[in-house]
Amino acid sequence: MKFAIRSRGDQSSNGLKMKMKNYLQEFDLIWDEEEPDIVITVGGDGTLLYAFHRYKHRLDKTAFVGIHTGHLGFYADWLPEEAEKLVIELAKTPYQIAEYPLLETIIRHIDGGKEVVYLALNESTVKTVDGSLVIDVEIKGERFETFRGDGLCISTPSGSTAYNKALGGAIIHPSLESIQIAEMASINNRVFRTIGSPLILPKHHTCMLKPKEATDLKITIDHKTIVHKDVKSIQCRVANEKIRFARFRPFPFWKRVRDSFVAETWES
Known part of the structure; x- marks a missing residue:
């Protein structure tokens, strides 16, 4: 099996990276930063997130597993003191795959040039360079509303615990193939009106954002x-691609949510 290791770059993370690299090579695993089976x-x-974007061109071939050397993460479920155990699991144990949905964002421009396609693991946000965002929101080809405010956040289920949560969005289990649209400081008065609530769209529903005026x-x-200039539309939907995580043990989503946001701290 071919593997690669991406480090945060601090001294302890770099030291753990080199230690694991040496151990895995002693087990005859092959170091390959270009075409790894596991990262x-x-x-x-x-x-x-950085590793995902480094290898997003081979998501059907590469799986990910994370060790967190800081605060508890939603993607990294192994502790530094478990590194040797993870090495043995990688070398000796077939792993299961957990797949999470991704967000596909397609940018089209007024000049009709080549469209730009992005994949996001957490979210995509849309704002103007200056002033308020004024943009039509279409769902399944029908106009839903004209949004006015600071911006919009379109997130994946696994990204629903990130910026989306700070905006008052719902937390969605990553087994649900969906995207969520959350508002940033919308303008609501007698003249302007938005839905004012997060919208959760299933896989077969596409959201199209169309600026009311040409703007950056x-x-x-x-x-x-x-920064994109002269945007005609922004299309958002659940991507066909998925990220694949290597699982050697249960990693319950709601336990991660509880431990991250509501777990009590007991004083001795």
């Missing part, structure tokens, strides 16, 4: 920010 991330959820839009894809 191990050492750091946090941000490290896994600041679009994020997970941790990346891209």
